[in-house]
Amino acid sequence: MTTQKSSAHDKAAVPDIVIGRLPIYLRTLTIFRNSGKDVTSSQELGEYLGISSAQIRKDLSHFGEFGKQGTGYNVAYLCKQLEKILKVDCVWPVLLVGAGHLGHALASYEGFENRGFRITGVFDSSQEKVGGQIGNLVVQPMDELNDFVSRQRCQIAIIAVPAEAAQNVANLLIKVGVKSILCYAPITLTLPPHVQVEYIDPVIHFQHMTFYLSKGCIDS
Amino acid sequence: MTTQKSSAHDKAAVPDIVIGRLPIYLRTLTIFRNSGKDVTSSQELGEYLGISSAQIRKDLSHFGEFGKQGTGYNVAYLCKQLEKILKVDCVWPVLLVGAGHLGHALASYEGFENRGFRITGVFDSSQEKVGGQIGNLVVQPMDELNDFVSRQRCQIAIIAVPAEAAQNVANLLIKVGVKSILCYAPITLTLPPHVQVEYIDPVIHFQHMTFYLSKGCIDS
DNA sequence: CGCCATTTGTGATACAGTACACAAATGGGG
DNA sequence: CCCCATTTGTGTACTGTATCACAAATGGCG
Numbered sequence: 001m002t003t004q005k006s007s008a009h010d011k012a013a014v015p016d017i018v019i020g021r022l023p024i025y026l027r028t029l030t031i032f033r034n035s036g037k038d039v040t041s042s043q044e045l046g047e048y049l050g051i052s053s054a055q056i057r058k059d060l061s062h063f064g065e066f067g068k069q070g071t072g073y074n075v076a077y078l079c080k081q082l083e084k085i086l087k088v089d090c091v092w093p094v095l096l097v098g099a100g101h102l103g104h105a106l107a108s109y110e111g112f113e114n115r116g117f118r119i120t121g122v123f124d125s126s127q128e129k130v131g132g133q134i135g136n137l138v139v140q141p142m143d144e145l146n147d148f149v150s151r152q153r154c155q156i157a158i159i160a161v162p163a164e165a166a167q168n169v170a171n172l173l174i175k176v177g178v179k180s181i182l183c184y185a186p187i188t189l190t191l192p193p194h195v196q197v198e199y200i201d202p203v204i205h206f207q208h209m210t211f212y213l214s215k216g217c218i219d220s
Numbered sequence: 221m222t223t224q225k226s227s228a229h230d231k232a233a234v235p236d237i238v239i240g241r242l243p244i245y246l247r248t249l250t251i252f253r254n255s256g257k258d259v260t261s262s263q264e265l266g267e268y269l270g271i272s273s274a275q276i277r278k279d280l281s282h283f284g285e286f287g288k289q290g291t292g293y294n295v296a297y298l299c300k301q302l303e304k305i306l307k308v309d310c311v312w313p314v315l316l317v318g319a320g321h322l323g324h325a326l327a328s329y330e331g332f333e334n335r336g337f338r339i340t341g342v343f344d345s346s347q348e349k350v351g352g353q354i355g356n357l358v359v360q361p362m363d364e365l366n367d368f369v370s371r372q373r374c375q376i377a378i379i380a381v382p383a384e385a386a387q388n389v390a391n392l393l394i395k396v397g398v399k400s401i402l403c404y405a406p407i408t409l410t411l412p413p414h415v416q417v418e419y420i421d422p423v424i425h426f427q428h429m430t431f432y433l434s435k436g437c438i439d440s
Numbered sequence: 441c442g443c444c445a446t447t448t449g450t451g452a453t454a455c456a457g458t459a460c461a462c463a464a465a466t467g468g469g470g
Numbered sequence: 471c472c473c474c475a476t477t478t479g480t481g482t483a484c485t486g487t488a489t490c491a492c493a494a495a496t497g498g499c500g
Contacts, residue, residue, distance in 0.1 A: 017457075023427035027406055041477065049408055053477090054459060061479055069478040070466035087430045092437040094426070101328045105321035106422070111383075111406060115423045116430070118438070153436050156426060163331075180429040182422055186247055186331060188269055196432060198425040202326070202402055203335045205418040206314070206376060207243035209400040210307045210336070212416060216373050217312040218338070237487075261447065273447090274489060281449055289448040290496035 014062045021059055024049065026082040027115075033075045041072035088116030093152050095178065097169050098160030099124035099132065099139045102184060106160060107134040117156075121148050125165070146176050155179040163187045170197075234282045241279055244269065246302040247335075253295045261292035308336030313372050315398065317389050318380030319344040319352065319359045322404055326380060327354040337376070341368050345385070366396050375399040383407045390417075 028048060032040055042053035042060075049056075060066055060078075063085050067073045083089040094112070096103055096119050107119050122139050124130060132139045140148065148154070157178045159166050166185035173181060180196040183189055186204075189197055248268060252260055262273035262280075269276075280286055280298075283305050287293045303309040314332070316323055316339050327339050342359050344350060352359045360368065368374070377398045379386050386405035393401060400416040403409055406424075409417055 015457075019431050020428055022431070023424040024408070026427065027421075027424070028408060031407065043477080048410075052459065054461095054480095055457090057477090057479060058458085065479070067478050068466070069464070070468095070476050072477065085431070086427045087433065087435050087437070088427055090435070090437040092426070092430060101325035105325040108321045112423065115406075115427070116437075117423065117426050155433055155436060156429065158422070179433055180426075182425050182429075186335075187251065188244070188248060190268075196429050198429065200420055200422060200425070201247075202378070202420065203332065203337065204243040204247070205402050205420070206312070206337050206400075207246065207306045207308055207335070208240055209376065209402075209416050209418065210312060211239050211242070211305070213307065213375055213399055215307050215310070216375060217307070217310040217336075235486075263447080272489070274450095274491095275487090277447090277449060278488080285449070287448050288496065289494070290446050290498095292447065 018059045018062060021051070021055075022082055022086055025056065025059075026079065026086065026088075029075055029079045029082065030115075033079055037075050039072050040075055040078075042067070044072075083116070086116075091116055091118050092156055093118060093120040093154045095120065095145075095149065095152075095154045095157040095173075096122045096160060097124070097142075097157060097173070098184075099126075099129040099134065100160065100162075103160040104134055106158060107137060119158075120152055120154070123148075125161075142172070145172060149176040149178065157181050159183045159185055161185060238279045238282060241271070241275075242302055242306055245276065245279075246299065246306065246308075249295055249299045249302065250335075253299055257295050259292050260295055260298075262287070264292075303336070306336075311336055311338050312376055313338060313340040313374045315340065315365075315369065315372075315374045315377040315393075316342045316380060317344070317362075317377060317393070318404075319346075319349045319354065320380065320382075323380040324354055326378060327357060339378075340372055340374070343368075345381075362392070365392060369396040369398065377401050379403045379405055381405060 025045065028045060029040070042056040046053040046056050064081070066078050066081055080089070091113065094117050096106055099122055103122060103124070107122050112118060119137070122134055122137050123142055123145055124139050125142050129139050130141045155178060157173045157180070159169050159181060161169050163185045166183060166187055167189060170181060170183070170189045170191060174191060174195055181189070183197055183199050184201070186201045191197055245265065248265060249260070262276040266273040266276050284301070286298050286301055300309070311333065314337050316327055319342055323342060323344070327342050332338060339357070342354055342357050343362055343365055344359050345362050349359050350361045375398060377393045377400070379389050379401060381389055383405045386403060386407055387409055390401060390403070390409045390411060394411060394415055401409070403417055403419050404421070406421045411417055
């Protein structure tokens with residue numbers, strides 16, 4: 001998606017591609033709300049996002065009628081509804097594996113909390129990193145994973161380890177019951193079909209972009 | 221995509237969605253190659269990626285005939301061809317704005333180089349961060365941006381600054397001639413149509429995933 | 441040397457996603 | 471109180487994408 005995604009969604013009542021746009025609507029509507037805007041229209045939102053107003057209306061229509069003809073949408077109300085639909089009207093605990101530079105950046109990021117997520121545990125296989133402090137979390141050894149998940153009922157995990165280790169980490173996560181994985185390692189994981197995976201790999205985006213650029217790179 | 225994308229691609233000879241899959245093929249083929257595999261088939265690659273073999277063949281067919289009937293594809297050869305198509309058979313200089321935790325992680329990441337990219341400059345607006353060392357790079361003040369780009373002819377930039385600052389940074393980047401932006405800030409940028417933008421926002425992925433999860437979150 | 445299993449590249453076909461266009465509300469202004 | 475500009479929600483047409491299915495190569499094996 002840029003980056004990529006893949007998973008197994010069968011209850012195809014609402015197309016997955018529609019679900020994928022809802023978080024973007026929500027993000028923008030939240031900005032609108034925080035800047036004091038009370039109402040908006042599908043047209044305004046669409047112009048802002050580079051999406052047709054019809055698409056936004058149709059997407060929303062899968063879940064109900066949230067607008068008022070002639071007026072548009074109440075921003076705060078629509079935010080709340082989207083949060084409910086996406087189930088982020090609460091905070092989900094997230095487990096992070098990998099305490100390298102990236103793990104640090106993720107664990108220190110303050111933008112998760114008010115969008116529905118909180119990293120509640122950091123794990124690393126390296127003896128050197130275990131015990132280290134990141135924000136108000138302490139890096140734990142991988143052995144603790146099982147106990148941790150059963151205590152926290154953590155369904156979501158981030159993999160922020162080197163590519164070589166990622167598949168093993170994923171297997172472990174599945175074993176302890178994690179349902180959804182966000183993988184930062186530049187590989188495609190092999191996983192049972194009931195587990196959701198999405199990927200973040202900046203190089204995929206770069207390579208997508210360079211296709212459209214005229215070559216002006218450092219000679220290799 | 222996951223995360224999101226948006227840009228302006230007019231030479232629609234090859235659908236953009238096809239271009240978007242090529243980097244994934246390349247990434248996997250490179251892994252195949254590095255593990256000593258000489259040939260592969262669209263079926264094997266497809267099973268590995270969870271994509272139909274027909275799709276892979278059709279995607280590749282937009283660019284030529286790279287396989288041999290009965291045998292499949294020479295892995296090293298196909299890698300080279302994909303690298304040429306995506307223009308990553310060389311190293312692109314990339315400019316990084318933002319030297320916070322995320323900027324640090326990106327600037328220290330060693331996985332860019334052998335996939336066609338190198339961060340050659342790091343910039344930050346904060347006086348405290350300017351002058352600091354990250355790997356073998358020194359954080360520069362924003363004023364240096366213009367000179368730097370004209371020296372390096374940098375077409376690609378990463379925005380790794382807080383959401384509030386991102387649009388201003390983007391404007392600046394456009395002004396100095398950057399053509400493609402990878403934005404880590406959780407907002408949608410408003411940019412002229414000739415500029416490519418892609419976004420990375422983990423929360424978008426999380427919210428996509430929670431839709432399919434049964435609610436089991438910390439009470440808010 | 442001929443057969444068979446394999447695999448590519450691709451036209452035809454089926455499917456999914458987007459855009460269009462309009463009836464039905466809504467509210468403000470004259 | 472009525473008219474008009476606005477905007478939603480949605481059935482329909484259209485466009486784009488993925489799948490199917492098969493002819494044409496290929497190479498190994500008997």
